[in-house]
Amino acid sequence: MNINDIKEILGAEVICRTDLLETTVNAACGSDMMSDVLAFVKEQAVLLTGLVNPQVVRTAEMMDMHCIVFVRGKRPNLEMIEMAEDRDMVMLCTDLEMFTSCGKLYSAGLRGGSGK
Amino acid sequence: MADSIRLHYDVSGTDFTLAGAASSDVKRTLKQLGISPDAIRNVAIAMYEGEINMVIHAGGGEIDVEITENDIRMVLEDHGPGIENVELAMKEGYSTAPDNIRSLGFGAGMGLPNIKKYTDDFRIETQLGVGTKLILKVNI
Numbered sequence: 001m002n003i004n005d006i007k008e009i010l011g012a013e014v015i016c017r018t019d020l021l022e023t024t025v026n027a028a029c030g031s032d033m034m035s036d037v038l039a040f041v042k043e044q045a046v047l048l049t050g051l052v053n054p055q056v057v058r059t060a061e062m063m064d065m066h067c068i069v070f071v072r073g074k075r076p077n078l079e080m081i082e083m084a085e086d087r088d089m090v091m092l093c094t095d096l097e098m099f100t101s102c103g104k105l106y107s108a109g110l111r112g113g114s115g116k
Numbered sequence: 117m118a119d120s121i122r123l124h125y126d127v128s129g130t131d132f133t134l135a136g137a138a139s140s141d142v143k144r145t146l147k148q149l150g151i152s153p154d155a156i157r158n159v160a161i162a163m164y165e166g167e168i169n170m171v172i173h174a175g176g177g178e179i180d181v182e183i184t185e186n187d188i189r190m191v192l193e194d195h196g197p198g199i200e201n202v203e204l205a206m207k208e209g210y211s212t213a214p215d216n217i218r219s220l221g222f223g224a225g226m227g228l229p230n231i232k233k234y235t236d237d238f239r240i241e242t243q244l245g246v247g248t249k250l251i252l253k254v255n256i
Contacts, residue, residue, distance in 0.1 A: 035224040
């Protein structure tokens with residue numbers, strides 16, 4: 001699956017880095033708690049979250065993630081968008097809620113990581 | 117790498133949006149040095165959690181990083197309130213962070229356990245009313 005597939009599946013809007021939509025992604029994580037993301041995610045490329053602050057981008061950066069999906073119609077501010085652009089991350093926004101977003105992506109073959 | 121590389125950061129305790137800037141810089145430096153991705157990620161996560169802790173609990177602090185041929189050493193020191201019960205603080209899920217911090221995505225009680233998990237050597241020195249010092253090492 002690539003990021004463009006995620007965009008299509010979630011009916012999402014691309015906020016930044018359209019040039020990276022072809023990036024392949026193998027696993028994802030959905031959480032509003034960044035410490036949980038830092039604890040359990042390995043080799044995951046996509047972060048789904050309803051949290052909107054710069055630490056979302058920082059967390060994704062530390063985990064080498066390629067794409068952040070904001071669910072429930074949340075939108076990043078300009079500062080966050082600039083941070084993501086600078087770090088080669090695609091940002092997507094969907095009106096779908098977290099559970100539905102994760103369910104759709106899972107059904108399409110995207111998986112979570114290996115846990116601990 | 118013949119000589120070690122030393123980096124120093126002052127972490128602001130007032131601006132939450134800046135938290136993580138030091139970790140971000142270290143990560144970039146390690147990448148430029150060609151350090152293995154696994155080691156870089158371990159350093160980045162451990163230091164980032166420590167940096168966030170400094171901002172949440174201690175009003176900021178200082179971080180020193182030393183990159184040697186065999187490992188990356190980090191010393192994170194704050195002059196905050198200290199940790200009353202280290203054993204409890206090391207338990208996953210235990211947190212003293214206020215609700216406003218949780219709403220920012222932290223305070224899940226995973227900070228110190230995460231730092232320990234991602235480092236090869238983890239030492240904590242803390243004294244109530246004086247501060248907390250983390251001495252960490254990640255092997256390359």
